[in-house]
Amino acid sequence: MSTSSLYTLPIELIYYLLEYLDLSTILFSFRYVCKRFQTIVDSYDQYKLDLRLISKTDFDHICHVISPKKVLSIILTNDIDTPYQIRTFLSRFSFEQFSRLQSLDLLKIDENNLFSILKHISNCSLKSLSIDSKSSDKFSYTTRLLLSSTIAKLKLEKLDLNVSYKDLYVISRSPLPTRSHSEIS
Template structure:
């Protein structure tokens, strides 16, 4: 065992970074901390950590918050669903979202209203953000029923304002909310879009404003009798439509 540890300790820093890329933050800390002083030093300089708090123990949550600085993180998943209630409030009591200066991807599951507002207010300060996913599904537990859809409706004005500020730089957007296409500029960077609600007319406007969109997953509502008139651009390679509970997939690859 000593020889194996010695060998790992001698690996080049870039190779250690490549190994860490395959693990989430808590797995890295649990697997590689205290191997040697040199490896501990590499852990302190690694700046591509991915936090996934959707299902995590309190001990691992505390471990991450104690040992990793926010400017070392590129991906963050927060959740207030039944497995991790109140997590986002606890997390933001320790670290402000605007401290994640290198954050590229942010995913929010069933975030409670007050903390969701705090996150949205600072979202435009994340200059490196390229992917944003907000999920408001209803979840159940034996003790409580969580229906987060009304919370999304309550913060719709703030959400719309925030999206108008961050959309031009996003490559991926997944949102359980209407997409206010008429209020956004030409979105030349957007490559992937998933929407929980849209009408045919709104969808056509979205396609006009996203000239490089390659993947679209959308649930259509309202009158869809004229869907055959929908003009799908040639660069759109992956199209998923849900219409009245029916699922349609088009793959142009």
């Protein structure tokens, strides 16, 4: 009788297992177990970047190691624990590099960062977009128009907007996703 170990599993099964691990575990632990796992992690192309509760050091390391074309989803935030994360991310990457990006969540985003992102995501293959603006921010008319036109261009299945009431007036004129889920609060 033969015994299997993680080291002898087919690459497809290891990819399947990676779907259940968080990004830090994949890049900072699993990747360094052996040369084979490093090769597997380097070829993996289903990354989900959830950067909400990540240290600055880990954030820097992830930005250095990750290949944008292997990323399917990104969650960015300018929360108390991760100030200026979105701006820092934008200084390192352009959204045009994320050719396979399907889901984008922007939490506690300010107008300048949102405007920068909106200029570059209209050609992405996004299926899901979530925007949670800073509670005190009200977007300029230009940003609201850009948001509205971007929503109209994207073929979204899911749209979540948490923006001010005044921002909704212009945005509400855009065609909203009809396939799955739209939530505006």
